[in-house]
Amino acid sequence: MSSEKFLVCTGAMCQCKQGFTPDSLNVLSQNKYYINDQGGSTKLIGNTMDLGLPFKAGTFGMCKLQPNGSSYNPCVPSITGWDGAYEKAVLGNGGQILTEESKGICAIAGSPVIEFITNGQMGAPQASNFEDTSDEIHQELNPMVQIQELINKGPFEGVEVKLS
Structure with missing residues (x-):
C-alpha cells in the first residue's frame, strides 16, 4: 500500500x-x-x-x-x-x-x-516514462510501434515545419 x-x-x-x-x-x-x-x-x-x-x-x-x-x-x-x-x-x-x-x-x-473521488490532476506522460520501460512491455502493449525507433528519432525528426 x-x-x-x-x-x-x-x-x-x-x-x-x-x-x-x-x-x-x-x-x-x-x-x-x-x-x-x-x-x-x-x-x-x-x-x-x-x-x-x-x-x-x-x-x-x-x-x-x-x-x-x-x-x-x-x-x-x-x-x-x-x-x-x-x-x-x-x-x-x-x-x-x-x-x-x-x-x-x-x-x-x-x-x-x-x-x-478524484484529485483533479491530469496525468501527462513524459519521455522518461517510455525510456524506463522494457522493450518487451512496449511490444506487448503496442506491437505496431517500434518504441526504440521513436525514442532515438526524437519528436520532430522528419517533420517539416513551415513558419509564415
Missing part, C-alpha cells in the same frame, strides 16, 4: 456521504498557486480556505439529512472546515493544501462527510 498522497486542485470530484450526486471542487480562495498544468495556469491548488460553497454546481443533489415526506430537501453544502490537509505547507492565503484524503466538514452534518 502506497503512502503517497496526491494534492487536489480545481476540478477534483467530490462526493458527500449524505448526498446523491458528485460535484467538482471550484477553488476560489486563491489565484496564485497552480498544479499539474504545463502552462501553469489552469489548475488552482485546493486548500483549507476553500470554505462555504466551493463547488461548481453547488449541490450534491438531495440531502439525506434533510428528509421531506417521502423525499429529501435539496443539498446546499456549507463547508466549515477541512480535516486531513497537508500540514507541512501553508499557502499565501493562510490555507493548508488539501490532499485526496482530506475530508470536508459540512455545517448540516457537523462532521467530515465530503470526500474526494
Whole structure:
C-alpha cells in the first residue's frame, strides 16, 4: 500500500456521504498557486480556505439529512472546515493544501462527510516514462510501434515545419 498522497486542485470530484450526486471542487480562495498544468495556469491548488460553497454546481443533489415526506430537501453544502490537509505547507492565503484524503466538514452534518473521488490532476506522460520501460512491455502493449525507433528519432525528426 502506497503512502503517497496526491494534492487536489480545481476540478477534483467530490462526493458527500449524505448526498446523491458528485460535484467538482471550484477553488476560489486563491489565484496564485497552480498544479499539474504545463502552462501553469489552469489548475488552482485546493486548500483549507476553500470554505462555504466551493463547488461548481453547488449541490450534491438531495440531502439525506434533510428528509421531506417521502423525499429529501435539496443539498446546499456549507463547508466549515477541512480535516486531513497537508500540514507541512501553508499557502499565501493562510490555507493548508488539501490532499485526496482530506475530508470536508459540512455545517448540516457537523462532521467530515465530503470526500474526494478524484484529485483533479491530469496525468501527462513524459519521455522518461517510455525510456524506463522494457522493450518487451512496449511490444506487448503496442506491437505496431517500434518504441526504440521513436525514442532515438526524437519528436520532430522528419517533420517539416513551415513558419509564415
